[in-house]
Every structure is written in structure tokens, then in C-alpha cells.
Amino acid sequence: MARILPKSVTKLIEALRVLPGVGERSAERYAYSLLKGQPRNAKLLAGALADLHDSIGYCKKTFAIIGSDDELSELYTDPRRDKTLVMVVAEPFDILAIESTKSYTGTYHVLGGLLSPIDGVGPESLKIAELKERIVDDKVVEVILATNASVEGESTAMLVQSTLEGVDVKLTRLAQGLPIGVDLEYADQLTLSRALEGRREF
Amino acid sequence: MARILPKSVTKLIEALRVLPGVGERSAERYAYSLLKGQPRNAKLLAGALADLHDSIGYCKKTFAIIGSDDELSELYTDPRRDKTLVMVVAEPFDILAIESTKSYTGTYHVLGGLLSPIDGVGPESLKIAELKERIVDDKVVEVILATNASVEGESTAMLVQSTLEGVDVKLTRLAQGLPIGVDLEYADQLTLSRALEGRREF
Numbered sequence: 181m182a183r184i185l186p187k188s189v190t191k192l193i194e195a196l197r198v199l200p201g202v203g204e205r206s207a208e209r210y211a212y213s214l215l216k217g218q219p220r221n222a223k224l225l226a227g228a229l230a231d232l233h234d235s236i237g238y239c240k241k242t243f244a245i246i247g248s249d250d251e252l253s254e255l256y257t258d259p260r261r262d263k264t265l266v267m268v269v270a271e272p273f274d275i276l277a278i279e280s281t282k283s284y285t286g287t288y289h290v291l292g293g294l295l296s297p298i299d300g301v302g303p304e305s306l307k308i309a310e311l312k313e314r315i316v317d318d319k320v321v322e323v324i325l326a327t328n329a330s331v332e333g334e335s336t337a338m339l340v341q342s343t344l345e346g347v348d349v350k351l352t353r354l355a356q357g358l359p360i361g362v363d364l365e366y367a368d369q370l371t372l373s374r375a376l377e378g379r380r381e382f
Numbered sequence: 383m384a385r386i387l388p389k390s391v392t393k394l395i396e397a398l399r400v401l402p403g404v405g406e407r408s409a410e411r412y413a414y415s416l417l418k419g420q421p422r423n424a425k426l427l428a429g430a431l432a433d434l435h436d437s438i439g440y441c442k443k444t445f446a447i448i449g450s451d452d453e454l455s456e457l458y459t460d461p462r463r464d465k466t467l468v469m470v471v472a473e474p475f476d477i478l479a480i481e482s483t484k485s486y487t488g489t490y491h492v493l494g495g496l497l498s499p500i501d502g503v504g505p506e507s508l509k510i511a512e513l514k515e516r517i518v519d520d521k522v523v524e525v526i527l528a529t530n531a532s533v534e535g536e537s538t539a540m541l542v543q544s545t546l547e548g549v550d551v552k553l554t555r556l557a558q559g560l561p562i563g564v565d566l567e568y569a570d571q572l573t574l575s576r577a578l579e580g581r582r583e584f
Contacts, residue, residue, distance in 0.1 A: 183456045184481050186449035188437035192430040198423040200415045212475045213402045215447070219435035221400040228394040229428035233421035235390035245417070247388035254385045273414045279386050 189215065238272075241314060243290035243307050245272040255279075255288060262286045264321040268311065268340060270294045270328065278326065286324070289314065294332035295339055306336070308343050315349050322350040329356045329374070391417065440474075443516060445492035445509050447474040457481075457490060464488045466523040470513065470542060472496045472530065480528065488526070491516065496534035497541055508538070510545050517551050524552040531558050531576070 185193075189211055196207040214222045239246050239253035246253050255261060255275065265286030269275060272290050291306040314320065325340060327333035341351055357375035358367055367375070387395075391413055398409040416424045441448050441455035448455050457463060457477065467488030471477060474492050493508040516522065527542060529535035543553055559577035560569055569577070 184478060186438050186447060186452070188430065188434060188449065189447060192427075192434060195423070195427040195430040198416070198419060198427065199412045208475060208478060210401045212473070214400070214431065214434060215438065217400060221397070222431045222434045225394075225397040225400065226428045226431035228390065228397040229416065229424045229431070232390060232394060232416060232424045236388050236417065245387060245391060247390065250388070271414070273410060276386060276410060 238290075242288045243272070243292060243310070244275055244288055253288075260285065263318045265324070266311070266314065266318075266320050266322070267324040267326050269326050270333070270336065274326065286322075289323075291327075291336065291340075294327060294330075295336045296332050303339055303343075306339075308340055311340070312344060312347060315344070315347055320349055322352060325351065325353045329354075329371075440492075444490045445474070445494060445512070446477055446490055455490075462487065465520045467526070468513070468516065468520075468522050468524070469526040469528050471528050472535070472538065476528065488524075491525075493529070493538065493542075496529060496532075497538045498534050505541055505545075508541075510542055513542070514546060514549060517546070517549055522551055524554060527553065527555045531556075531573075 192214070193204070193207045193211045196202055196210050197204070199207075202210070214225075235248050236245050237248045237250065238244070239256060240251060242253050242256050244253040244255060256263070262285055266289050267278060267284065267286055268289045268291060269278070270291050270293055275288050275290070278284050278288075289307070289311050291308065291311075293301050293306060295301060295303065295306070311323070315323065323340075323344070325337040327336045337353060344351065355378060356371070357378050358364070358371065364372070394416070395406070395409045395413045398404055398412050399406070401409075404412070416427075437450050438447050439450045439452065440446070441458060442453060444455050444458050446455040446457060458465070464487055468491050469480060469486065469488055470491045470493060471480070472493055472495055477490050477492070480486050480490075491509065491513050493510065493513075495503050495508060497503060497505065497508070513525070517525065525542075525546070527539040529538045539555060546553065557580055558573070559580050560566070560573065566574070
């Protein structure tokens, strides 16, 4: 069969398909856009990808992503962050979402995933022992469980809770209820039950 | 402000935003997936991007994308392709869509865009003179206009038509009508009018 695209472009399309949710058509569209765009943009992206894994590391305390030259996350070392308040999240990028609210000044603890027996993620693959240690070392007063409102998120939260049993620390969980700007009629049943359970005095 | 992500990751997120339709959230999601994935995948993508523009060229006859070492597209040089039948498309990647039908055995001619005065694309930026030349050189019998069924696609088709006035060649246009598998009630007005105009004996 005649070659429709040069090998270099076919290779790029294949390589782009590792991105989440990117199928053949999207990969083609991306490849064509990169091809049509300035060579500089493709080279910038190439450069950013080439050393990606060598350039990063994980904070020894919070397990947030940091530069490979650093040892601790600035979100931990910054003296303005309250080390006695720790928000427990599943993945490093969850920190971005919380930071974007600009209303949290505590520190983080990245578990490195959520309990998921099907995917082979058991209690031992999560950084829960490290959390326990940190609670003692940093005299943590409150731990906010900020895992998803999903089955995995809930069971992970419960695992953290049972592991911390007997440890003198306040455990809280992010509120569950109606998302802002969504009509009642579009909220699912579970969200509505949670919103009802967690109703507050007006 | 404390740095939330290492510079290398921020740079990657920025670089990913050159992809069409990729905003901040998608770029973050892509970056995180690349970070979590095998370093090999990121390096493959980096490699495919680094030499992208140096590795390609354009076919001197059809203006399809080819390897920089080639001179002509295999879709042109392949003896099984009928050189007297030429399909005129706007962009090189349009060829992929037509080839995927496996029901076309002619050759292609890539115009390099569609007429769009707002975007500064005038008649002189399209490869229409080259098409005219080719019709003579290759004794072309039929030219199929396969530009989009959009205002730009229509006006480009009309421009090609007027440029080829007096040239002894059959000009055809891809049929417009109902897309397969779409209910009548979801078809837009213009598509329906075209389907009515172009109705065929059953």
C-alpha cells in the first residue's frame, strides 16, 4: 500500500495517542496542528518532554511533585503554611485544584493513589504510614481528608481513619453536597442524599 | 508565592497548550498522565516532535506531506493510482479521510487551505495555478472538488471552477446531503435543502 503520511508524522500520531482520551482522530488533529504551526512550538514541547522524568522528584514529607534538585516542596517549607494542618489528597495534581481556591494555607500529604483492589492498589502502596509519622513529628492538629466523593475515595478515607485510630488528631472530610451553579434536577441521587444529610442551619 | 509545581512541569503544561482545543485543565491532565506514565512514552513523543518539521516536505505535484528525502508522494507515483483523476482537497490531512474509505484510486491535489479573506487567505496563496498546469501535463480527465460544504469550501470550489474555465476537463463536486446514520430531525436546514436538490432516482 502506498504510504499516505511520511513515517515521522505517523510516529508522532502514534506517540500522541498515549495522552488520556486521545484517539486516532484527535492525535491526527494534534499532529496536523503541530505540523502547520511554528517549528518552535513543536521544539518547545519536545524539549519539555525530553527531560520530564529526570527533572522531577517527590517531596520527602508531602510526596508532592518537586524539582529533582529540591528535597522538600515549597508548599511545606514556606513558613506561611500551617504545618499543623494537613490536607490528604490522592494525587499530586489535586494540590493544583485546592491551591486554585486560594483559601487554604495548611500543608498537603499526597497518598499516591486511591485504594482500588481491581487495579492492584492496596493499603501498602499508599503513603499512610508516612502520614502517621508526620502527624507526630509536626504536631499536626487537624487532618482534612480530601479524597474524591467516589467509592475508592470513601474507602481510602476510611482506611486513613482506621489507621489513625488512637492518634490524637482531629479528622475532617471535605463537605459533600450540591455543586455551585448546578440545578437540583441535574444533581444525582447520591449527591442529593449527601446534601440532605449534611444540611446546615441557615 | 510558593511554587506548586516544578518549573519543568509548568513548562510542559504551557507547551501542551499549543494543541488545538487544549486549555489549562486538559494540558494539566495530559502533563500528569505523561508524568505518571512510563518515561519511555514521554521520550518517544519528544523524539517524534524534535525533528518533525525537518523530517517532512511537500510533494512537488500534489502538495501532500511527504518525507524530506522524497520528492513525490507515493499516492502520486504509485502506478495503480489513476493520474487522470484528481481530487482537490484543502489540507494534506483531508487525504487521510478519503483514503480511509478505500474507495478512491485517483490522485490528489492539496490547495493548502480555503479562501478566507478574513484570515488573509486569498486566491494567490492556494495552489490553483499548479493544478491547472497539472491538468495539462497529466492529461487529467476529471477533477473532483472535495472542499468542505462550508462557505469557504464553496467559494474555493467556485474559484477553482472559474480558474479552470476553458480548460477541457470534467469538474465534479462531492455529493452533499444527509450524513449516514443521522435522523432527519437532526439534520440542519441547509443540509436538508441540499439533500432535496440532489435527490436521485430510487
